[in-house]
Ligand SMILES: Nc1ncnc2c1ncn2[C@@H]1O[C@H](COP(=O)(O)OP(=O)(O)OP(=O)(O)O)[C@@H](O)[C@H]1O
């Protein structure tokens with residue numbers, strides 16, 4: 001199958017393999033077997049009613065890299081991102097054909113556990129959207145819904161997630177205060193911590209810094225760069241500098257098509273497609 005790399009096919013089940021690839025398994029976190037390719041999409045079409053928003057998307061997203069989606073407004077970036085954890089299921093009239101695999105699980109097959117999928121593929125949105133509760137409860141919310149009740153264990157998870165999202169020092173003395181009292185940049189890091197608290201494999205971020213000032217943006221960019229050691233990260237951004245600064249791979253979308261995907265450096269220096277070149281040089285969009 002073309003969407004399974006050779007390396008993945010060679011992967012043995014966790015029990016038989018001493019490979020570090022299985023680190024997540026050993027930490028007991030991973031819900032799906034993962035190899036070099038974290039996400040593979042094959043002949044995917046998406047319709048909102050009769051409108052086709054995504055056309056024949058074929059793509060592989062590599063594990064523990066940052067992949068950026070770029071393209072003009074309305075080209076389908078958010079739609080595609082949301083398809084990766086089935087957030088479009090919530091949209092009436094949305095129909096998806098083709099195949100999306102996370103690890104080796106086809107996530108659109110019948111019987112897929114959506115709660116487990118969304119735990120494994122976390123999402124951070126453009127506007128920080130902390131819950132109207134304390135900082136602590138925001139982070140503990142996910143783990144609690146997954147059945148963790150032990151106070152000491154929750155304390156540890158909360159601290160680790162806040163540390164992971166580079167916000168611990170700023171909030172450790174106000175864990176019981178409302179998350180809504182934090183600044184936008186802090187709230188966004190709370191949202192990242194909330195996503196990390198359930199220990200996902202893949203983190204999706206839809207323009208996660210576009211509502212933030214340059215200092216908060218820079219903090220979150222540093223954080224994302226750091227998080228890729230442990231997570232596969234997919235970002236949507238309108239900011240080309242941001243894409244070049246932090247992404248390893250970059251995908252250019254236009255009118256629902258994936259025009260080109262390549263190493264970021266290559267895509268920005270020697271784009272293969274004229275439409276990519278026009279876009280990155282500011283000739284349209
Ligand atoms: N829930 C929906 N129902 C119907 N059409 C939708 C829905 N969501 C998005 N669309 C349409 O699908 C297309 C792709 O939208 P999408 O939000 O994915 O674009 P985008 O690339 O993320 O744009 P932006 O950069 O403005 O966020 C657009 O034409 C949009 O109008």
Ligand SMILES: [Mg+2]
Pocket residue numbers: 077078079206236
């Ligand atoms: Mg969008």
